[in-house]
Amino acid sequence: MALTRRAFTILKLTSNQSLCRLTRNASAHSKIGDREVVGFGFNGEASYVDRMDCPMPAVRFRSNSKEIQALKEKEKNDWKNLTLDEKKKLYRASFCQTFAEIEAPTGEWKSVVGVSLLGVSLALWIYIWMVKFVYAPLPKTCSEEAKAAQLQRMIDVRANPVYGLPSKWDYEKETWKS
Amino acid sequence: MFRSLATKAYSSTARCLKTNSGFPGALMNQRNMSKHSTETDEEFDARYEAYFNRKDIDGWELRKAMNDLTTMDLVPEPKLISAALRACRRVNDYALAVRYLEAIKYKCGNRVKEIYPYILQEIRPTLNELGISTPEEMGYDKPELALKNVDDIH
Numbered sequence: 367m368a369l370t371r372r373a374f375t376i377l378k379l380t381s382n383q384s385l386c387r388l389t390r391n392a393s394a395h396s397k398i399g400d401r402e403v404v405g406f407g408f409n410g411e412a413s414y415v416d417r418m419d420c421p422m423p424a425v426r427f428r429s430n431s432k433e434i435q436a437l438k439e440k441e442k443n444d445w446k447n448l449t450l451d452e453k454k455k456l457y458r459a460s461f462c463q464t465f466a467e468i469e470a471p472t473g474e475w476k477s478v479v480g481v482s483l484l485g486v487s488l489a490l491w492i493y494i495w496m497v498k499f500v501y502a503p504l505p506k507t508c509s510e511e512a513k514a515a516q517l518q519r520m521i522d523v524r525a526n527p528v529y530g531l532p533s534k535w536d537y538e539k540e541t542w543k544s
Numbered sequence: 545m546f547r548s549l550a551t552k553a554y555s556s557t558a559r560c561l562k563t564n565s566g567f568p569g570a571l572m573n574q575r576n577m578s579k580h581s582t583e584t585d586e587e588f589d590a591r592y593e594a595y596f597n598r599k600d601i602d603g604w605e606l607r608k609a610m611n612d613l614t615t616m617d618l619v620p621e622p623k624l625i626s627a628a629l630r631a632c633r634r635v636n637d638y639a640l641a642v643r644y645l646e647a648i649k650y651k652c653g654n655r656v657k658e659i660y661p662y663i664l665q666e667i668r669p670t671l672n673e674l675g676i677s678t679p680e681e682m683g684y685d686k687p688e689l690a691l692k693n694v695d696d697i698h
């Protein structure tokens with residue numbers, strides 16, 4: 367009985383429009399913690415992404431700690447009074463990476479090349495193994511003598527004498543035309 | 545009786561016209577097609593400068609305009625950048641100013657050696673007046689911190 371009443375209460379609660387909206391908002395913001403939402407970002411979602419084509423994300427990178435709050439108070443005065451260290455702290459409170467850091471090479475290409483070459487060498491070893499243990503030996507027509515004999519035969523029977531191979535053979539001097 | 549009918553007819557027609565008036569396509573036989581902007585460069589600059597110079601601009605609007613300008617195929621005029629930096633001052637956001645200067649440098653593309661020094665030279669008075677350090681002065685022209693790969697954190 368108590369259980370059904372509870373279920374009924376939950377049903378009633380979830381059907382409540384305003385509560386629905388409340389929980390939806392809460393879930394959309396649950397991932398950013400207590401970080402301040404300051405802008406539209408790139409799609410209107412409260413998220414932080416360092417993008418060079420869209421430099422201002424929707425939320426600040428760091429949450430509003432005591433230290434940053436104190437800095438923010440100081441920021442309201444003349445910026446010439448800020449030290450370089452404070453300026454950097456302020457920047458890092460709003461943003462994660464500078465443009466130079468976004469652009470910095472990660473060195474990932476090395477592992478990509480390395481793993482690709484590993485794959486290539488594995489394929490080569492498989493080929494060697496196939497040649498050794500799977501394939502039948504090459505036919506005897508592939509030997510050097512057989513190929514030389516084949517060439518001689520083409521010259522002898524004058525196969526395609528106008529454009530073909532025998533057109534380059536000098537039949538009087540018995541050599542290739544220079 | 546006739547009068548009441550006429551009044552009713554008038555009011556319903558008026559309501560009809562009223563609803564239509566919000567939708568120019570229905571009355572003016574205008575097609576909803578895209579067309580090229582006829583705004584000149586000077587008008588564009590003036591529009592954005594006026595936007596940045598608004599006294600009551602807030603951080604949201606400022607960021608939106610900066611993001612929009614970054615997506616466009618242009619490098620903003622120095623006077624626009626100065627206006628944006630002053631807007632940063634008004635909303636008390638130092639980080640935003642430096643970030644925008646970085647974005648400007650990025651927008652210079654492969655002609656950064658020609659355009660960026662010119663822009664810095666033009667906005668130098670504003671930088672000095674507001675006490676904004678350029679990204680170079682803050683050492684942000686080179687990577688300062690390494691970011692740990694999120695896949696390696698836990």
